[in-house]
Every structure is written in structure tokens, then in C-alpha cells.
Amino acid sequence: MRRRGIPRLASVVVIAAVASLSYTAAAWSGPAASPFGVNATGTVQFWTRAATSGLGVALVKQFNATHPNLKVVLSETSPNQDTSKLATAIRAHAVPDLVGLNDIDVPQFSREGVLMDLTQYVDALPYKKYLSPGHLGLAQYNGKYYGVPYLGDLSVLWYNKKLFQQAGLDPNKPPATFAQILSDAKAIQKLGGGISGFAMAGNCQGCLGFVMEPSMFAVNDQLIRGPIGHQTIHIVGNKPLEQLLQLYRNLWVAKVDSPGSRTETGPTWGNDFEQGKVGILPGAYGFYPLMVKAGTIKDIGIAPLPGPTGKYSTFDGGDDFVIPAGAKNPSGAWEFVQWMMQKAQQVKYPSLGYTPVRTDVLTPAYRAKNPYNAVALQALAHGSAPVTLIYDAAFNEPNSPWFQMFTQAVYKGDITGAMETGQAGFERVLKEAGD
Amino acid sequence: MIEGEDVARVEEAIGPAVGEQERPVPPRPEEVPAPSGNALRRRAARIGAVLVSPACVLVGMFVVFPLGFAIYISLTDWPLIGPYHYIGLQNYSSLFSDPQFVHAVEFTFEYTGIVTPPIFLVGYGLAVLLRANRFGAKVFRTLFFLPFVVGLTIESFMFAIELQPGSGWVDWLLSKIGVASSTQAWTVSHDRALLMISVIVVWFAAGLTMLILTAGMQGIPRELYEAAEVDGASWWRKELRVTLPLLRRSIALSLIISVIGSFLAFNQFFILAQNNVSLETVVEWVYQTGFSEYHLGYATSMALFLVVVIGLVSMGQFLLLRDTTEV
Numbered sequence: 001m002r003r004r005g006i007p008r009l010a011s012v013v014v015i016a017a018v019a020s021l022s023y024t025a026a027a028w029s030g031p032a033a034s035p036f037g038v039n040a041t042g043t044v045q046f047w048t049r050a051a052t053s054g055l056g057v058a059l060v061k062q063f064n065a066t067h068p069n070l071k072v073v074l075s076e077t078s079p080n081q082d083t084s085k086l087a088t089a090i091r092a093h094a095v096p097d098l099v100g101l102n103d104i105d106v107p108q109f110s111r112e113g114v115l116m117d118l119t120q121y122v123d124a125l126p127y128k129k130y131l132s133p134g135h136l137g138l139a140q141y142n143g144k145y146y147g148v149p150y151l152g153d154l155s156v157l158w159y160n161k162k163l164f165q166q167a168g169l170d171p172n173k174p175p176a177t178f179a180q181i182l183s184d185a186k187a188i189q190k191l192g193g194g195i196s197g198f199a200m201a202g203n204c205q206g207c208l209g210f211v212m213e214p215s216m217f218a219v220n221d222q223l224i225r226g227p228i229g230h231q232t233i234h235i236v237g238n239k240p241l242e243q244l245l246q247l248y249r250n251l252w253v254a255k256v257d258s259p260g261s262r263t264e265t266g267p268t269w270g271n272d273f274e275q276g277k278v279g280i281l282p283g284a285y286g287f288y289p290l291m292v293k294a295g296t297i298k299d300i301g302i303a304p305l306p307g308p309t310g311k312y313s314t315f316d317g318g319d320d321f322v323i324p325a326g327a328k329n330p331s332g333a334w335e336f337v338q339w340m341m342q343k344a345q346q347v348k349y350p351s352l353g354y355t356p357v358r359t360d361v362l363t364p365a366y367r368a369k370n371p372y373n374a375v376a377l378q379a380l381a382h383g384s385a386p387v388t389l390i391y392d393a394a395f396n397e398p399n400s401p402w403f404q405m406f407t408q409a410v411y412k413g414d415i416t417g418a419m420e421t422g423q424a425g426f427e428r429v430l431k432e433a434g435d
Numbered sequence: 436m437i438e439g440e441d442v443a444r445v446e447e448a449i450g451p452a453v454g455e456q457e458r459p460v461p462p463r464p465e466e467v468p469a470p471s472g473n474a475l476r477r478r479a480a481r482i483g484a485v486l487v488s489p490a491c492v493l494v495g496m497f498v499v500f501p502l503g504f505a506i507y508i509s510l511t512d513w514p515l516i517g518p519y520h521y522i523g524l525q526n527y528s529s530l531f532s533d534p535q536f537v538h539a540v541e542f543t544f545e546y547t548g549i550v551t552p553p554i555f556l557v558g559y560g561l562a563v564l565l566r567a568n569r570f571g572a573k574v575f576r577t578l579f580f581l582p583f584v585v586g587l588t589i590e591s592f593m594f595a596i597e598l599q600p601g602s603g604w605v606d607w608l609l610s611k612i613g614v615a616s617s618t619q620a621w622t623v624s625h626d627r628a629l630l631m632i633s634v635i636v637v638w639f640a641a642g643l644t645m646l647i648l649t650a651g652m653q654g655i656p657r658e659l660y661e662a663a664e665v666d667g668a669s670w671w672r673k674e675l676r677v678t679l680p681l682l683r684r685s686i687a688l689s690l691i692i693s694v695i696g697s698f699l700a701f702n703q704f705f706i707l708a709q710n711n712v713s714l715e716t717v718v719e720w721v722y723q724t725g726f727s728e729y730h731l732g733y734a735t736s737m738a739l740f741l742v743v744v745i746g747l748v749s750m751g752q753f754l755l756l757r758d759t760t761e762v
Contacts, residue, residue, distance in 0.1 A: 108516070205710065263621070265710075267592065268602075271602075398705075398709040399712040
């Protein structure tokens with residue numbers, strides 16, 4: 001009897017031992033793997049442009065305070081070095097986890113396949129349809145998403161309500177067509193005493209593109225058309241563009257531009273308007289904090305940039321979030337991105353000088369709290385930005401084809417010749433880019 | 436008892452007694468053979484190599500390797516990102532059929548010719564004024580050198596604001612003395628922009644020239660001037676016959692630095708006149724090609740071309756301005 005009991009007892013002991021070992025092994029293997037972008041741990045190396053770092057600095061601090069297991073480490077890239085720094089990191093296989101990239105630069109990187117494909121995650125976002133169409137369009141390549149909107153840096157039409165009133169114009173009725181811009185500017189110019197009807201950054205090619213192109217977007221027009229790799233230039237014969245150049249030419253001939261308009265390259269753009277000396281200024285929404293600081297905001301009105309005979313749009317400038325291919329913590333990066341796109345964070349953007357990238361945050365309460373930003377955000381839904389590899393070379397660079405066209409049309413009065421010059425210049429740049 | 440020859444035989448067999456063992460006698464110094472000259476030289480060479488090796492490593496890392504890699508890049512179609520291909524000397528052969536590059540080279544030479552004489556003359560004049568070490572000379576020397584310390588980039592940004600028509604002090608001042616209108620646009624016309632930029636650069640660089648020449652002037656023996664005065668030489672004759680010949684090296688240094696700086700001009704033109712294509716320098720075109728159009732291989736070939744040109748010009752200056760009276 002005793003001998004049969006021992007094998008039975010031994011079996012029980014062995015089974016118990018195996019069971020406990022299995023349980024221990026399971027316990028030591030750690031928790032089950034989290035879905036992508038959920039409960040991620042570790043650190044996220046986040047690069048942001050110095051030009052737009054204010055938002056990131058403030059919100060990263062808040063994120064880190066509320067996420068003990070995931071820390072975002074923010075680094076700023078120097079002005080004009082963000083793309084070259086990222087390119088260098090890619091070549092060196094030492095990429096950060098997340099980058100806040102100027103949205104017009106995203107296509108260059110998407111095309112080279114150096115960004116993570118986020119299509120499935122973007123498509124799963126319940127608020128995808130409310131995201132800025134311009135930002136999202138720039139993050140899309142060959143039907144896939146390689147980024148999501150991060151922050152909006154939009155163009156708007158500022159006007160001085162006090163000067164409008166003094167000139168006999170309705171301060172609550174900003175110009176909504178090209179004809180109204182010209183007539184209102186002329187009326188304000190007549191006030192004299194150093195007051196100008198209109199101001200522009202007339203020697204800043206990037207600034208001019210930023211505030212002029214929305215007038216074409218408003219009527220669904222683009223200078224560069226088609227998908228990357230098969231793009232064409234539409235300048236000669238472009239009626240909205242011709243009307244736009246004619247408007248600026250008329251303003252110049254009527255001498256309603258402020259004295260600094262011809263030479264303004266950007267550093268002091270909007271200063272004369274902030275001082276109350278200019279009636280109408282197409283500019284950046286980012287001027288808002290400066291006008292608040294100057295104490296002149298109570299006299300300032302804001303409107304979207306109009307098309308030739310109505311409608312409106314904006315330049316969907318700003319940054320997109322992108323995750324470089326080969327990032328060490330893409331899950332952590334995506335968790336941070338989703339947190340940033342929550343409404344609770346988006347409504348904080350105006351106080352930091354930026355516009356949210358979700359139009360569904362535009363509620364009556366938001367409009368009441370942020371009356372100026374609400375105008376910009378409303379325009380966001382109608383906004384656009386050229387999706388092309390040649391934006392910098394065609395628009396932003398010194399003496400770009402865009403600026404040569406503007407100069408010839410506005411300062412020399414040869415609009416037809418200017419458009420031919422522009423057509424040739426844009427086509428040359430497109431060819432050099434290999435498109 | 437062992438005696439005589441037996442002692443000798445025993446000693447031969449077993450060596451001398453303990454007390455009598457010979458101690459080694461060190462040779463007299465004149466008997467030690469001196470190391471040969473070659474051995475000394477080799478030893479000195481080894482020590483020298485060890486001492487300069489850290490500097491060689493640094494120069495290798497930060498000068499030689501980057502230069503070699505740059506030469507390699509210039510032989511490819513290196514883009515911002517993506518694959519690149521070896522294309523040989525194609526970038527170099529394209530240089531002189533690139534009208535913008537040719538124009539940039541011509542303008543850079545023109546600009547160098549415009550600013551170099553005033554920088555030297557103003558610097559020389561300031562050095563003459565301050566070499567006597569009169570009361571306040573040190574303060575003025577500091578003030579004249581301050582623009583160089585502040586830097587051309589900051590000063591260009593300052594003038595970008597102060598040259599604004601209608602709001603900057605330049606137009607305000609010039610309109611008060613009747614030289615220009617209060618809304619004069621300085622930076623959009625070729626001639627006016629070049630004039631203003633040249634004035635700013637002379638203001639910036641003359642202080643350095645002053646400093647170099649002042650140091651050289653202080654090394655000229657006072658007795659030479661006294662001897663010239665005894666001979667009845669005028670101030671101008673003393674400058675021509677005493678100061679300038681003995682200042683040859685300092686003049687050469689200041690001119691070479693000035694010319695190199697002018698060939699590398701970028702900041703002032705980029706900040707003040709970036710849309711004025713007629714005022715585009717070589718470095719500006721290199722920047723645009725490399726960092727706007729992302730043709731890094733082509734941009735590198737232009738940069739290396741500039742390095743060679745600067746080297747040749749500097750060599751020419753050295754030859755022309757060398758001190759031929761040295762033995």
C-alpha cells in the first residue's frame with residue numbers, strides 16, 4: 001500500500017511544481033503587449049522647429065506631468081535647418097521618434113520612403129474628417145498618410161476698425177472681394193497724416209505667397225496641379241491669378257501701400273499696422289499676440305482672405321507630425337500625437353499663438369472665448385496648401401520664379417509678361433526637381 | 436701553504452679573494468661614445484611627432500577628412516535625402532555654363548574690388564590717428580574695433596530695420612540734411628543697395644585693419660622717424676619712405692584677410708538684398724543651390740571652386756606683397 005501511495009504523491013508534487021513554475025514564468029514574462037500608441041513606455045525624442053517651438057514646449061511639459069511612464073524629450077532645430085538636420089539624421093540612421101516638420105516639406109520626405117506609414121492609424125481616428133485638409137493633404141503621398149496635422153499657422157486679413165470708421169466705412173464689414181479691398185484702401189489713404197490704406201511685405205517672397213495664394217484657393221485654383229511626379233504649371237491663362245496680380249498692381253499704382261511695403265523682407269512685417277498706421281494688412285494669424293501686447297487689438301478686426309469676387313480661404317501653413325522610419329519608440333510617439341490632437345489640448349492652441357488643426361473644436365463656447373482665432377479656424381476648413389516638391393524653390397527662395405513674377409507684374413506693370421516669366425520659371429524648377 | 440705561482444694559478448682558477456675582487460670602474464665621460472647625429476635627429480623627430488599628434492588628429496578630423504568627403508560629394512549628384520550616384524566631373528563642367536554662377540563670380544570680384552581699398556584706407560587712417568597714443572587713444576581704438584566684435588550679421592539685421600523707408604533713422608537723418616528723401620528705398624535698387632552694403636562693410640571691417648596696422652606701426656623704431664626729421668622729411672615723405680616699407684607684412688596680412696572676407700561675403704547680402712539677383716555672391720548661390728534646391732553635389736563643387744580661387748588669389752597677394760629685402 002505504501003509503495004503505491006508514494007508514486008501518487010510524487011505525481012501530485014510534480015504537477016504542483018510544474019503548475020507553479022508555469023505561473024511564475026507567465027508572471028515574469030511581463031504584461032501582454034499594448035496596442036500601438038496605447039500605454040507606451042520609455043522616452044520619445046521629439047524635434048520641433050524653433051519657429052513654432054512655443055506650443056511644443058508648453059504642452060510637452062503638461063504631457064510629461066500626466067504620463068509617468070512615457071516621457072517626451074523636446075529638442076529645437078535652428079531656423080532654416082530643420083529639413084537638413086532631419087535628412088542628416090536619416091542618413092546617419094539616428095532618427096528621432098517624432099518630428100514637427102514644416103508641412104510643405106513633408107512630401108519631400110514621404111516620396112523618399114523615410115517616414116513611417118501611418119495610414120491605418122490615421123484612418124482609425126474618429127475625428128479624421130475634422131482635421132485640416134491642407135495639412136493632411138501635404139502628409140499624403142500615393143494614397144497613404146505619412147503624417148498628421150500638428151499646428152496651424154494660417155494667413156488672414158487684418159483691418160483697422162478705427163480707421164475704417166474714420167474713413168466712413170462700416171467697421172464690422174471687412175472687405176470680401178478684390179474690388180472692396182481696393183476701394184476701402186483708397187478711402188483710408190485719404191485720411192492722410194501718415195496713414196496708409198494697405199500694407200504688404202513687398203520684398204518677402206514667402207510672405208507674399210502665404211497671403212496671396214488663398215485668394216486662388218478660394219476659387220479652387222492652384223498654380224501647381226496634379227500628383228507629385230506628374231505635375232503641371234498653370235500660370236499663363238490663369239484668370240484668378242491675373243486678377244490677383246492686377247489687384248496688387250492697382251494698389252501700388254494708387255499709392256495706398258505703406259512706405260515700408262516695397263522693402264519689407266519680413267522681420268518688421270506688420271509693425272506699421274500694429275502701430276495703427278495702416279488700414280488693411282493681409283498677414284499671419286500669428287500677429288495676434290503682438291497686437292494684444294501692443295494694446296491695439298481692440299481696434300483691430302480679422303477676416304478670412306477673400307477670393308476675387310467672394311468666397312474665402314487660408315494658407316494651411318504650420319507643421320505636421322511625422323514619425324521617421326526606424327524610430328525607436330513609434331508607439332510612444334503616436335500616443336503623444338493622439339494626446340496632442342485631443343480637444344482638451346487643441347483648445348489651448350490660441351493662447352499659445354497658434355490655431356488648432358481640428359475644426360470640430362469650433363463650438364459657440366470656443367468662439368466666445370477666442371473670437372479672433374475662431375475666424376482663422378473657420379477658414380481652416382476651406383484652406384489649402386500646394387502639395388509639391390518644389391514649393392521652397394518656386395516660392396520661398398531669394399528671387400524665386402514666384403517673386404520675379406510678382407515684381408514684374410506689380411512694380412513694373414507688365415502682368416502678361418510676368419505670367420509668362422512665371423510659367424517658364426516654375427517649369428524650369430519643376431524640371432530641375434525631376435518631376 | 437700556497438705561494439707565488441701557486442697563488443697566481445689559484446686566483447686564475449677561482450678568481451681573486453673577496454676583499455680583492457675588482458669593483459667595476461665607471462668609464463670617464465670622455466671615454467663614453469657620444470650618440471651619433473642621426474640618432475639624435477631620429478629621437479628628436481619621434482618626440483616631435485608625439486607632441487604634434489593631437490593637433491594632427493584634430494586637423495585630420497575637422498579639416499582633412501571633411502575636405503576629402505566634400506571632394507567626393509562634388510563628384511556625385513548628392514541630394515538632400517535618397518540615393519546618390521557618381522557622376523565624375525560633370526558638376527565642375529557645368530559651372531561655367533551656369534549663368535547664375537558666372538554672374539555670381541563676376542559680382543563677387545566686382546564687390547571685392549569696390550570694398551577692399553576703402554577698408555584699407557580707412558583702417559590705415561584710423562591707425563595713423565591713434566598710433567601716437569594720445570589721451571583717449573585707447574578708448575577710440577576700442578570704439579573703432581567694436582563693429583568687428585559685434586559682427587556683420589547683427590549689424591545687417593540692425594540696418595535691415597533702420598533702412599526701412601519712412602521708419603528707419605537712415606532716411607530720417609539723410610532727409611534732414613537734404614541728401615535723400617524720407618522714403619528712400621535703399622535695398623531694392625542695385626546701386627543704392629550696393630552703396631549701403633559697402634558702407635556697412637567698411638564700417639565693420641576697418642577696425643580690424645586698424646588693429647593689424649597699429650600693431651605693425653608700433654614695431655617701427657622711433658629713431659628712424661627722428662632721423663628722417665633731421666633730414667627735413669615731411670610727414671608724407673616719412674609715411675612713404677619709413678612707414679609703408681616697414682609695414683609691408685602687416686599691410687599684406689590686412690589685405691589678404693580683407694580679400695578673403697569679401698570673397699566669402701554672404702550675411703550682408705542675404706539679409707539686406709536677398710531678392711536682388713544682381714547682388715548675388717558666390718556663397719549665396721552655393722547656399723541656394725545646396726539648401727533650397729537640394730543639389731548638394733553641385734553646390735559642393737561650387738564651394739570647392741571658390742576655395743581654389745581664394746587660394747590662388749591669396750598666393751598672388753603673398754607674392755606681390757612679400758618683403759623682398761629679407762636675407
